[in-house]
Amino acid sequence: MNEVRNIHDEGLSPAARAALAALRAEDEMPDATRERVWARIERAPAVLDMSQGTGSSRGRWGGAAIVLALAAGLALAVVELGGRAPAIAQAPRGEAARYDGGAAAGRSARVEAAGPGRTATRVEAEAAVLEDRSSSAVPEDRSARGVAGAGAAAEAVPGDRSARGGAGARGAAEAGAGDSSSLAAEAALLQRAQTALAAGDPGAALARLGEHARGFKGGVLARERDALRVTALCAAGRVSEGRAEAAAFLAAHAGSLLAERVRGACEGR
Amino acid sequence: MSAATTVDAPPRADEGERVLSLAEVYRAQVGFVWRVLRRLGVADAALEDVVHDVFLVVHRRLGEFDGRAALTTWLFGIARGVASNHRRGVARAQRKLSVAPPPGGAPDPEQRTEQQQLAAFVRGFLAGLDEDRRLLFELAELEGLKVPEIAETLGMNLNTAYARLRAVREQLSRALADREAGPRRSMP
DSSP states (O other), X not given: OOOOOOSOOTTOOHHHHHHHHHHHHHXXXXXXXXXXXXXXXXXSHHHHHHHHOOOGGGHHHHHHHHHHHHHHHHHHHHHHTTOOOOOSOOXXXXXXXXXXXGTTTXXXXXXXXXXXXXXXXXXXXXXXXXXXXXXXXXXXXXXXXXXXXHHHHHHTSSSOGGGXXXXXXXXXXXXXXXXXXXXXXXXXXXXXXXXXXXXXXXXXXXXXXXHHHHHOTTOTTHHHHHHHHHHHHHHTTOHHHHHHHHHHHHHXXXXXXXXXXXXXXXXXX | OOSTTOOSSOOOTTSTTOOOOHHHHHHHHHXXXXXXXXXXXXXXXXXXXXXXXXXXXXXXXXXXXXXXSOHHHHHHHHHHHHXXXXXXXXXXXXXXXXXXXXXXXXXXXXXXXXXXXXHHHHHHHHHTSOHHHHHHHIIIIITOOOHHHHHHHHTOOHHHHHHHHHHHHHHXXXXXXXXXHSTTOOOO
């Protein structure tokens, strides 16, 4: 496992390093516990659903989880449109510069992709919300918590579903209860729009988005559609329309994961 | 680990943008998650359950990991959220109890090895720090996370983080030197 690595030794005596090593050795996870926890994770319904598919025996939650995972992927794909975000780490200055030299040491398991996404703080906040939902729903039954977790995961499609409102809005629970095929159709349509946009055909993307708007006016993925439409409009040269729709989107969903991408969709056009 | 998601090689820094599997992340990082949860105040008796919960969240969110931050930093964010929720649940449960369970007995100091005594001393030292300083120090010195990423995760100014880290290093070194010079003379 991870080696203890001090990113810089300034201020740390050899005795302190030895003491830290002793502390870390005491904190190690026992091998038997490691295997036991993994065995539980493997058996968790949410994990089984993802690794073995969603057969009928898995029930409706499995189907909903898959469909919504697809939706989440689509939403993230929307976020990806428009380029990559800057790296989070800035060149250290002042006091920071004193330590700069050793900062790269001691890393474990880093994937070096430089893409758009969220900070740990954002993930942390969402994890707290997710876990709060799942634990409050089924606080004691561990095996059932996986199912509850699937529901929570379904709700994790970017955007605040509770804020969608409207007669046509559907929550994740409803999707799990019988709307998964409708949701799959929504996701597939937006995926086609996304593919067309990525292929440089914003006209086709707008056509698919129009189909979605007509077929799923109050759909679960309405927000993702609206965000994608802003990008498609600007890509098609309809910049003023794109900006107007972006402004409306941001006014309604300023805190959405998609907001940043919508904000930058028409930049430079 | 025999799940279909199992892969043999642990994640490596030079593998570009390839997708990580749950089994892979678990195998490489469960020790980190375990230790971090302890540092976040999760009781030993609950650690297994909370580790389990963390990896269910990881499973749901692995596709969102984009490599902007180190995997460990991403995991820390998840672990912190789950631990926070767990602590709230524990607090709720404890409020419902009329009689608190008795604390576990500490091992007899005479039976501890020097290493254990040293570890206990550092644990006591760290317990005397405020949470931000303690987490900063532990994540940097014990877990090898990058200071800029820790600072961002903890919402701390980067220069402040470096200054605090150096101060705690010096404080610990002094405390250990005092301990060597005369037992129990110094604690923060």
